[in-house]
Amino acid sequence: MRVAIITESFLPRVNGVTNSVCRVVDELGARGHDVMVVAPAPGPSEYAGLPVETVPSVSLPGYTDFPVGLATRRRIEAALRRFRPDVVHLASPTVLGAVGVRAAERLGIPSVAVFQTDLAGFARGYRLWRAIGDDVVWAWLRRIHEHADRTLAPSSATIQQLAARGFPRLARWGRGVDLDRFHPRHRDDELRRRLAPRGEVLVGYVGRLAAEKQVRRLIALRSMPGIRLVVIGSGPSEAGLRRSLPEAAFLGFRTGEDLSRAYASMDIFVHTGPDETFCQTVQEALASGVPVVAPASGGPLDLIDPGGTGYVVGLDDDRHLRRAVALLVTNPAARVRMARAARASVLERSWSAVVDDLLGHYAEVAAVRRTAGPRHVTQMITLSGPLGPLPGLGTW
Secondary structure: OEEEEEEOOOOOOOOHHHHHHHHHHHHHHHOOOEEEEEEEOOOOOEEOOEEEEEEOEEEEOOEEEEEEEOOOHHHHHHHHHHHOOOEEEEEOOOOHHHHHHHHHHHHOOOEEEEOOOOHHHHHOOOHHHHOOOHHHHHHHHHHHHHOOOEEEEOOHHHHHHHHHOOOOOEEEOOOOOOOOOOOHHHOOHHHHHHHOOOOOEEEEEEOOOOHHHOHHHHHHHOOOOOEEEEEEOOOOOHHHHHHHOOOOEEEEOOOHHHHHHHHHOOOEEEOOOOOOOOOHHHHHHHHOOOOEEEEOOOOHHHHOOEOOOEEEEOOOOHHHHHHHHHHHHOOHHHHHHHHHHHHHOOOOOOHHHHHHHHHHHHHHHHHHHHHHOOOOOOOOOEOEEOOEEOOOOOEO
16 A cells, blocks of 8 residues: 655654654565655654655644744645555644645545644643634634545544534544553663662653643642652753652653663553543553553543553642552552553554554545545635734635
């Protein structure tokens, strides 16, 4: 099969969208499928021996770490004509994906749109983007997904959310986890002695240090006896968090074996962000044999068995968060039991199994398109908010 992946984010930027795209490309390439990636510049010209076409990009105001790809439909159509894909895979389509889905539609190529980022939830963390308003953001995203042959959502909560907002043709497609990279065997006693010299319970967070992740909720754990907070990641909130959590160990951004050891060396993993469509870090912690405490929303609701592999807590209830962590801190036997259950809960979620599911979705949309022919969606939308039309997007 020939697959064109049009993604809003790719290397050298490392985030959930990039990681998912890389693993899909790895799996498809290993199976002999032909893959092309279209992504915002700057970036590599190839990945895993497969071509990457980069398009010009601009940085989002107030969030410079996330460049937005800008390309005309004509340019994307030309790239698709050259590659001749059987299916177009749109990874978290927002701006570049909006162009890509229309190009695929005009060329009669079936498309699968992967909903991965709660853009409205993300926007609430930034003053400029909050001014746009949830309704405008959701209208824009719905318009994109109306043009796709199928929208793949990563969790049951996200499917319910999208269905309530009128997104059509929904199906569930989760995320895989590297069961070798994230494994309890990577537990590092020397790292633990360095971080917890008095035998403290290590309570860790992994992820971007940014407003939308609400990492400041960890402040509720500051005075808890017998723990050491460990924060892994980087981002615009780091300086403020260091001031608010002076006793915590900030290990910075980690990848590869360093990240594997850090996960497996934790005793408890705490995720704080309430707007996760899936939450890959929760799955990585579970694979590492670490019980998890996370907000009772989005992806973690599918991933965590309350009382079995961790706890889910109120979205804005820091006392509930503290009580859940305290239950694990004070009960080592429960931590051991949950650690075993955590690892067992993800054993069927390898990337190989998840890409098997994805190939099934590709085949189904291609078959439906051959039988039913192209769909026609003619409604127009002007993307605007309290500040007026959004620069560079306008009417689609």
